[in-house]
Amino acid sequence: MAETRRLFFALTLPDKIQSEIISWRATHFPYAAGKPVARANLHLTLAFLGDISVEKQRALCQLAGRIRQSAFNLCLDDAGQWLRSGVIWVGPRHAPRGLLQLADMLRAQAARSGCYQAAMPFHPHITLYRQATQAVALPAPGFSWSFRPTEFALYASSFKQGRTHYQVLEKWPCLEQ
Numbered sequence: 001m002a003e004t005r006r007l008f009f010a011l012t013l014p015d016k017i018q019s020e021i022i023s024w025r026a027t028h029f030p031y032a033a034g035k036p037v038a039r040a041n042l043h044l045t046l047a048f049l050g051d052i053s054v055e056k057q058r059a060l061c062q063l064a065g066r067i068r069q070s071a072f073n074l075c076l077d078d079a080g081q082w083l084r085s086g087v088i089w090v091g092p093r094h095a096p097r098g099l100l101q102l103a104d105m106l107r108a109q110a111a112r113s114g115c116y117q118a119a120m121p122f123h124p125h126i127t128l129y130r131q132a133t134q135a136v137a138l139p140a141p142g143f144s145w146s147f148r149p150t151e152f153a154l155y156a157s158s159f160k161q162g163r164t165h166y167q168v169l170e171k172w173p174c175l176e177q
Contacts, residue, residue: 004051010043028139034132047106071174072098077144091125
Protein backbone atom coordinates (compact mmCIF):
# COMPACT_ATOMS: atom_id res chain seq x y z
CA MET A 1 0.00 0.00 0.00
CA ALA A 2 1.29 3.48 -0.90
CA GLU A 3 2.46 5.70 1.95
CA THR A 4 0.15 8.61 2.72
CA ARG A 5 0.32 11.81 4.74
CA ARG A 6 -2.51 13.80 6.33
CA LEU A 7 -2.50 17.13 4.47
CA PHE A 8 -4.32 20.45 4.31
CA PHE A 9 -3.96 23.90 2.74
CA ALA A 10 -3.94 26.81 5.20
CA LEU A 11 -2.92 30.36 6.00
CA THR A 12 -0.15 30.77 8.55
CA LEU A 13 -0.62 33.46 11.18
CA PRO A 14 2.20 35.94 11.79
CA ASP A 15 4.21 35.14 14.93
CA LYS A 16 3.13 38.36 16.66
CA ILE A 17 -0.56 37.57 16.13
CA GLN A 18 -0.09 33.99 17.30
CA SER A 19 1.44 35.28 20.54
CA GLU A 20 -1.27 37.93 21.02
CA ILE A 21 -4.06 35.38 20.49
CA ILE A 22 -2.48 32.97 22.99
CA SER A 23 -2.26 35.75 25.62
CA TRP A 24 -5.83 36.84 24.90
CA ARG A 25 -7.05 33.23 25.13
CA ALA A 26 -5.36 32.81 28.53
CA THR A 27 -7.14 35.85 29.96
CA HIS A 28 -10.59 35.23 28.44
CA PHE A 29 -11.22 31.50 28.79
CA PRO A 30 -11.16 29.23 31.85
CA TYR A 31 -8.27 26.82 32.21
CA ALA A 32 -10.60 23.84 31.78
CA ALA A 33 -12.33 25.18 28.61
CA GLY A 34 -10.90 22.33 26.53
CA LYS A 35 -7.61 21.14 25.10
CA PRO A 36 -5.74 24.29 23.99
CA VAL A 37 -4.16 24.32 20.54
CA ALA A 38 -0.41 24.99 20.72
CA ARG A 39 0.75 28.43 19.57
CA ALA A 40 2.80 26.91 16.74
CA ASN A 41 -0.30 25.09 15.46
CA LEU A 42 -2.55 28.15 15.07
CA HIS A 43 -3.58 28.45 11.40
CA LEU A 44 -6.63 29.05 9.23
CA THR A 45 -7.50 25.94 7.20
CA LEU A 46 -8.47 26.63 3.60
CA ALA A 47 -9.02 23.06 2.39
CA PHE A 48 -8.64 19.77 4.24
CA LEU A 49 -7.29 17.02 1.99
CA GLY A 50 -7.11 13.93 4.22
CA ASP A 51 -4.63 11.10 3.84
CA ILE A 52 -2.88 11.74 0.53
CA SER A 53 -0.34 9.73 -1.47
CA VAL A 54 2.90 11.32 -2.67
CA GLU A 55 1.63 11.24 -6.26
CA LYS A 56 -1.61 13.01 -5.40
CA GLN A 57 0.34 15.51 -3.28
CA ARG A 58 2.49 16.39 -6.30
CA ALA A 59 -0.58 16.86 -8.49
CA LEU A 60 -2.29 19.07 -5.88
CA CYS A 61 0.87 21.15 -5.50
CA GLN A 62 1.01 21.72 -9.27
CA LEU A 63 -2.61 22.85 -9.24
CA ALA A 64 -2.01 25.13 -6.24
CA GLY A 65 0.95 26.67 -8.07
CA ARG A 66 -1.39 27.79 -10.85
CA ILE A 67 -3.61 29.81 -8.50
CA ARG A 68 -3.27 33.57 -8.97
CA GLN A 69 -5.05 34.98 -5.93
CA SER A 70 -4.70 38.65 -5.07
CA ALA A 71 -3.63 39.44 -1.53
CA PHE A 72 -6.36 40.54 0.87
CA ASN A 73 -6.69 41.97 4.37
CA LEU A 74 -7.95 39.65 7.08
CA CYS A 75 -9.44 40.83 10.37
CA LEU A 76 -10.00 38.28 13.15
CA ASP A 77 -12.78 39.92 15.15
CA ASP A 78 -15.26 37.17 15.99
CA ALA A 79 -15.29 34.17 18.32
CA GLY A 80 -17.54 31.19 18.71
CA GLN A 81 -17.99 27.66 19.93
CA TRP A 82 -19.22 24.56 18.16
CA LEU A 83 -20.36 22.20 20.90
CA ARG A 84 -20.94 19.25 18.55
CA SER A 85 -17.32 19.26 17.34
CA GLY A 86 -15.93 20.59 20.63
CA VAL A 87 -14.18 23.59 19.06
CA ILE A 88 -13.73 27.15 20.34
CA TRP A 89 -12.50 29.47 17.60
CA VAL A 90 -11.70 33.00 16.43
CA GLY A 91 -12.22 34.21 12.89
CA PRO A 92 -13.43 37.04 10.71
CA ARG A 93 -16.92 38.41 11.32
CA HIS A 94 -16.99 39.22 7.58
CA ALA A 95 -14.70 37.05 5.48
CA PRO A 96 -12.94 38.99 2.70
CA ARG A 97 -13.74 37.97 -0.86
CA GLY A 98 -10.11 37.01 -1.52
CA LEU A 99 -10.12 34.54 1.36
CA LEU A 100 -13.36 32.94 0.16
CA GLN A 101 -12.09 32.76 -3.45
CA LEU A 102 -8.82 31.13 -2.39
CA ALA A 103 -10.58 28.54 -0.24
CA ASP A 104 -13.12 27.83 -3.00
CA MET A 105 -10.39 27.27 -5.58
CA LEU A 106 -8.39 24.96 -3.32
CA ARG A 107 -11.47 23.00 -2.22
CA ALA A 108 -12.65 22.61 -5.83
CA GLN A 109 -9.23 21.38 -6.97
CA ALA A 110 -9.12 18.96 -4.03
CA ALA A 111 -12.59 17.60 -4.86
CA ARG A 112 -11.68 17.15 -8.54
CA SER A 113 -8.57 15.27 -7.40
CA GLY A 114 -10.65 12.85 -5.35
CA CYS A 115 -10.26 14.43 -1.91
CA TYR A 116 -13.55 14.37 -0.03
CA GLN A 117 -14.81 17.88 0.73
CA ALA A 118 -17.55 18.31 3.33
CA ALA A 119 -20.78 19.78 1.99
CA MET A 120 -20.84 22.32 4.82
CA PRO A 121 -20.06 25.88 3.73
CA PHE A 122 -16.56 27.19 4.39
CA HIS A 123 -16.41 28.98 7.75
CA PRO A 124 -12.95 30.54 8.12
CA HIS A 125 -11.64 30.19 11.68
CA ILE A 126 -8.62 29.49 13.85
CA THR A 127 -9.19 26.73 16.37
CA LEU A 128 -8.23 27.80 19.91
CA TYR A 129 -9.47 24.74 21.81
CA ARG A 130 -10.49 21.20 20.95
CA GLN A 131 -12.57 18.86 23.11
CA ALA A 132 -14.53 21.85 24.48
CA THR A 133 -17.75 19.98 25.20
CA GLN A 134 -19.12 22.39 27.82
CA ALA A 135 -20.47 25.80 26.81
CA VAL A 136 -18.17 28.69 27.72
CA ALA A 137 -18.82 32.42 27.94
CA LEU A 138 -17.44 34.08 24.84
CA PRO A 139 -15.50 37.35 25.13
CA ALA A 140 -17.40 40.53 24.37
CA PRO A 141 -16.84 42.08 20.93
CA GLY A 142 -14.02 44.58 20.68
CA PHE A 143 -11.02 42.32 20.12
CA SER A 144 -9.37 42.10 16.70
CA TRP A 145 -6.17 41.16 14.95
CA SER A 146 -5.53 42.21 11.37
CA PHE A 147 -2.95 41.11 8.86
CA ARG A 148 -2.43 40.71 5.13
CA PRO A 149 -1.67 37.09 4.22
CA THR A 150 1.10 37.06 1.65
CA GLU A 151 1.04 33.33 1.00
CA PHE A 152 -0.82 30.09 1.56
CA ALA A 153 0.78 26.76 2.36
CA LEU A 154 0.42 23.00 2.21
CA TYR A 155 0.74 21.46 5.67
CA ALA A 156 1.29 17.90 6.87
CA SER A 157 -0.25 16.85 10.16
CA SER A 158 1.29 14.15 12.33
CA PHE A 159 0.66 12.82 15.82
CA LYS A 160 3.79 12.02 17.83
CA GLN A 161 4.30 11.44 21.54
CA GLY A 162 0.74 12.46 22.32
CA ARG A 163 0.94 15.76 20.43
CA THR A 164 -0.20 17.03 17.05
CA HIS A 165 2.53 18.60 14.92
CA TYR A 166 2.06 20.62 11.73
CA GLN A 167 4.81 21.02 9.14
CA VAL A 168 4.74 23.39 6.17
CA LEU A 169 5.66 21.42 3.05
CA GLU A 170 5.31 24.07 0.35
CA LYS A 171 4.18 27.72 0.01
CA TRP A 172 2.65 29.84 -2.76
CA PRO A 173 2.38 33.64 -2.85
CA CYS A 174 -0.73 35.78 -2.87
CA LEU A 175 -0.27 38.45 -5.53
CA GLU A 176 0.03 42.09 -4.61
CA GLN A 177 -2.19 44.33 -6.72
